[in-house]
Amino acid sequence: MVQASICTIGDEILIGQIVDTNSSRIASALESIGVRVTRMVSFGDDRDEIIGNLKEELRHNGIVIVTGGLGPTKDDITKSALAELSGSTGYAENKEQLEIIENILHSRGLDVLDINRAQALVPDRCEVIPNRLGTAPVMIFRFGDGECLHTLYSLPGVPFEAEGALPDILKDIKSHYRLTDIYHRSIMTYGIAESALSEMISEWENSLPEDMHLAYLPDPVKGVRLRLSIYGGNRADEEKRIGMEIGRLRRLLGDSIYAEDDTTLQETIGKMLKDSGKTVSVAESCTGGTISHLLTSVPGASEYYLGSVTSYAVSVKENVLGVPSAIIERYGVVSSQCAAEMAEGVRLITGSDFAISTTGVAGPGGGTDDCPVGLVWVGVTSASGTETVRFQFGNDRTRNIERFASSALDVLRKKIESETND
Amino acid sequence: MVQASICTIGDEILIGQIVDTNSSRIASALESIGVRVTRMVSFGDDRDEIIGNLKEELRHNGIVIVTGGLGPTKDDITKSALAELSGSTGYAENKEQLEIIENILHSRGLDVLDINRAQALVPDRCEVIPNRLGTAPVMIFRFGDGECLHTLYSLPGVPFEAEGALPDILKDIKSHYRLTDIYHRSIMTYGIAESALSEMISEWENSLPEDMHLAYLPDPVKGVRLRLSIYGGNRADEEKRIGMEIGRLRRLLGDSIYAEDDTTLQETIGKMLKDSGKTVSVAESCTGGTISHLLTSVPGASEYYLGSVTSYAVSVKENVLGVPSAIIERYGVVSSQCAAEMAEGVRLITGSDFAISTTGVAGPGGGTDDCPVGLVWVGVTSASGTETVRFQFGNDRTRNIERFASSALDVLRKKIESETND
Numbered sequence: 001m002v003q004a005s006i007c008t009i010g011d012e013i014l015i016g017q018i019v020d021t022n023s024s025r026i027a028s029a030l031e032s033i034g035v036r037v038t039r040m041v042s043f044g045d046d047r048d049e050i051i052g053n054l055k056e057e058l059r060h061n062g063i064v065i066v067t068g069g070l071g072p073t074k075d076d077i078t079k080s081a082l083a084e085l086s087g088s089t090g091y092a093e094n095k096e097q098l099e100i101i102e103n104i105l106h107s108r109g110l111d112v113l114d115i116n117r118a119q120a121l122v123p124d125r126c127e128v129i130p131n132r133l134g135t136a137p138v139m140i141f142r143f144g145d146g147e148c149l150h151t152l153y154s155l156p157g158v159p160f161e162a163e164g165a166l167p168d169i170l171k172d173i174k175s176h177y178r179l180t181d182i183y184h185r186s187i188m189t190y191g192i193a194e195s196a197l198s199e200m201i202s203e204w205e206n207s208l209p210e211d212m213h214l215a216y217l218p219d220p221v222k223g224v225r226l227r228l229s230i231y232g233g234n235r236a237d238e239e240k241r242i243g244m245e246i247g248r249l250r251r252l253l254g255d256s257i258y259a260e261d262d263t264t265l266q267e268t269i270g271k272m273l274k275d276s277g278k279t280v281s282v283a284e285s286c287t288g289g290t291i292s293h294l295l296t297s298v299p300g301a302s303e304y305y306l307g308s309v310t311s312y313a314v315s316v317k318e319n320v321l322g323v324p325s326a327i328i329e330r331y332g333v334v335s336s337q338c339a340a341e342m343a344e345g346v347r348l349i350t351g352s353d354f355a356i357s358t359t360g361v362a363g364p365g366g367g368t369d370d371c372p373v374g375l376v377w378v379g380v381t382s383a384s385g386t387e388t389v390r391f392q393f394g395n396d397r398t399r400n401i402e403r404f405a406s407s408a409l410d411v412l413r414k415k416i417e418s419e420t421n422d
Numbered sequence: 423m424v425q426a427s428i429c430t431i432g433d434e435i436l437i438g439q440i441v442d443t444n445s446s447r448i449a450s451a452l453e454s455i456g457v458r459v460t461r462m463v464s465f466g467d468d469r470d471e472i473i474g475n476l477k478e479e480l481r482h483n484g485i486v487i488v489t490g491g492l493g494p495t496k497d498d499i500t501k502s503a504l505a506e507l508s509g510s511t512g513y514a515e516n517k518e519q520l521e522i523i524e525n526i527l528h529s530r531g532l533d534v535l536d537i538n539r540a541q542a543l544v545p546d547r548c549e550v551i552p553n554r555l556g557t558a559p560v561m562i563f564r565f566g567d568g569e570c571l572h573t574l575y576s577l578p579g580v581p582f583e584a585e586g587a588l589p590d591i592l593k594d595i596k597s598h599y600r601l602t603d604i605y606h607r608s609i610m611t612y613g614i615a616e617s618a619l620s621e622m623i624s625e626w627e628n629s630l631p632e633d634m635h636l637a638y639l640p641d642p643v644k645g646v647r648l649r650l651s652i653y654g655g656n657r658a659d660e661e662k663r664i665g666m667e668i669g670r671l672r673r674l675l676g677d678s679i680y681a682e683d684d685t686t687l688q689e690t691i692g693k694m695l696k697d698s699g700k701t702v703s704v705a706e707s708c709t710g711g712t713i714s715h716l717l718t719s720v721p722g723a724s725e726y727y728l729g730s731v732t733s734y735a736v737s738v739k740e741n742v743l744g745v746p747s748a749i750i751e752r753y754g755v756v757s758s759q760c761a762a763e764m765a766e767g768v769r770l771i772t773g774s775d776f777a778i779s780t781t782g783v784a785g786p787g788g789g790t791d792d793c794p795v796g797l798v799w800v801g802v803t804s805a806s807g808t809e810t811v812r813f814q815f816g817n818d819r820t821r822n823i824e825r826f827a828s829s830a831l832d833v834l835r836k837k838i839e840s841e842t843n844d
Contacts, residue, residue, distance in 0.1 A: 016451070017450070024440065024441045024442070025438060028439070040464040041463050041464075043460070043461050049460075053461075195494035195537050199535065287718075288718025289714025292706075292711025292732045293711040293714075297819075305710075307731065307733045307742070308732040310732070312727050315773065349738075394529065394530075396586075397719075398719065
């Protein structure tokens with residue numbers, strides 16, 4: 001299998017100033033065409049560091065993808081390192097990139113300075129893919145050939161420019177390397193912890209054919225994604241075999257599975273609501289707007305999401321959502337009864353088909369013996385009636401808000417599923 | 423200067439499934455105590471890979487911080503690699519961590535399985551810092567001593583657990599290594615782009631003493647943080663010198679500065695409201711709950727945040743917030759008038775002192791010539807009256823929601839500032 005290393009150049013990464021999102025995007029693209037990423041490495045804007053690290057990565061990998069280290073103020077270091085590494089004897093001006101640079105600067109009303117023009121200069125031993133989204137071109141350096149071909153791709157560090165260069169890079173890789181076919185399928189589960197899940201499916205997992213590989217990919221918001229992969233073989237055959245295993249998994253996990261492929265609860269809910277022409281509203285307390293935030297992060301949410309009320313203060317629960325004060329006096333705000341009233345209240349004032357609510361204690365303070373930090377009541381309601389569910393999580397506020405919101409979305413998902421399947 | 427390498431273990435990183443945010447947070451913490459991060463490396467859940475990579479990093483760095491590779495289903499590989507690397511001869515059960523594991527699982531109503539109990543087992547050559555936020559303990563392995571001390575810290579991969587472990591790790595590093603004194607001060611700015619900011623303060627920046635270092639740390643939600651640092655020297659003297667420069671900066675940037683130290687708009691707002699005993703409510707449309715989500719992410723927000731209404735549907739704007747239908751017919755929902763009515767409406771129904779509102783077009787669809795994607799109207803109101811502000815951003819939905827929300831918080835911050843300073 002062709003192996004790759006992804007390298008990021010930049011002091012701003014090493015001091016923790018920016019999070020490197022390029023490597024993950026590049027890795028995911030490489031994996032999709034069957035290239036195995038063995039390492040990701042970040043190092044500083046220093047000539048010797050750059051040469052040393054890249055030599056090392058090229059020794060162990062057929063493909064090395066480098067991002068960053070290019071830009072009007074620090075171009076020189078990376079480029080001179082790449083020139084030395086590739087045995088270039090000088091620099092050549094890339095006419096096409098120079099034109100792009102001039103156009104970009106003119107469109108911003110800026111003059112083209114020498115420092116800008118220099119960005120079109122590349123070591124003479126490289127091939128160039130012009131970068132239409134920015135000023136630094138993509139450079140390709142090839143070392144050796146045939147089975148011993150090693151290729152270094154140098155991409156700009158600006159995330160949308162790096163992403164923009166990826167299709168051309170993948171095309172180049174496919175035309176120079178014999179890649180193993182790879183076939184993946186994922187299912188998304190929610191509500192079962194990774195360890196419990198692994199126990200539930202261990203027998204099935206142990207009976208998987210040798211060439212099939214299972215990965216647990218847990219995410220605090222999305223739940224656990226289970227991904228089955230097969231490398232090589234005949235595609236139609238693989239699809240059938242993997243489909244059979246997914247079928248077995250579905251029988252084991254039932255409605256804990258909410259989707260196939262890498263997706264989110266809110267996307268799944270959005271799709272179900274769109275398909276059934278139904279609408280939803282939300283009454284939040286402890287989740288403080290997070291459920292609404294998640295639902296509306298999906299493009300087109302306005303087709304099914306009507307609105308929400310976040311009622312932190314008791315007065316808002318009573319006056320806006322219409323929760324009777326007698327309910328609050330008798331059971332408290334963190335109660336099954338209050339959750340039910342909140343959901344019914346928001347459904348009434350918005351006129352939605354479905355409504356969910358949350359009321360709980362996110363922490364860090366505010367917990368009591370009866371209502372400890374981490375406790376949340378979720379209410380869900382529709383024309384067919386109202387239900388409430390209780391969840392108990394841990395002590396971390398941020399994490400609690402996240403899990404309260406995801407759990408509520410999962411309760412809503414199951415409710416919609418049960419009513420639209422009828 | 424003491425050098426460190428940050429390593430991340432996990433196939434999920436190499437296939438691009440998750441973005442590694444731990445490394446950046448750890449790097450920033452190490453930098454703040456004067457440790458220089460030379461490299462960040464990610465590699466897979468494979469025993470030989472782990473041993474090989476960690477050996478290499480330990481050779482070149484006094485400190486190696488490892489995250490990930492721990493978790494109920496993959497513990498074994500990393501731990502056995504660390505056992506071999508450290509010359510451990512067996513495993514010991516850490517009683518304290520076992521208790522935490524039991525408590526966490528019991529509080530969630532889950533049984534303690536063997537796979538969970540195994541997480542309290544650690545190689546016998548390590549010191550343990552119990553992890554109160556999760557099930558995998560922090561392990562410390564020391565190699566050599568004195569000037570030749572190399573330390574490997576193994577942290578859980580879950581971001582909030584890794585972050586939770588950092589203070590103890592920093593303390594341990596400080597007590598085992600002689601670090602250069604470093605003194606930082608930051609100010610937080612909002613509303614001025616990095617390049618414009620750099621022009622505004624270039625004269626001041628060029629006049630800084632040689633031993634003082636300025637860093638621009640831009641963040642899409644927090645704005646641009648400006649950080650001044652001095653290495654070494656006499657602490658009292660440094661504080662005075664850096665304080666003088668911060669004073670100059672304050673005069674240059676005026677109310678674009680919202681706080682000192684690394685903080686957020688919502689924390690600053692929370693503090694001002696708490697100090698003045700005032701309350702706030704929110705009426706959101708295009709931001710879909712994001713402002714409420716940000717405000718309530720601050721512990722203790724219930725002291726000043728009463729609640730919010732997210733009105734995606736026109737009917738919710740009219741029926742819940744009381745926006746007159748004549749206003750919507752005449753000016754449209756994305757208008758200064760509607761923003762003003764929304765803010766006044768939510769202030770009225772919640773009885774808060776301040777209220778803010780947003781109405782705009784986040785995209786990707788829904789834009790028109792008059793109301794293009796990226797346009798948002800922010801309304802802010804209090805007993806002293808209502809104002810609206812218009813912002814125009816780009817085409818990306820996620821980024822727009824983020825910037826709409828932050829801009830609204832900044833409008834609110836300035837309003838509170840102007841009224842509570844009187």
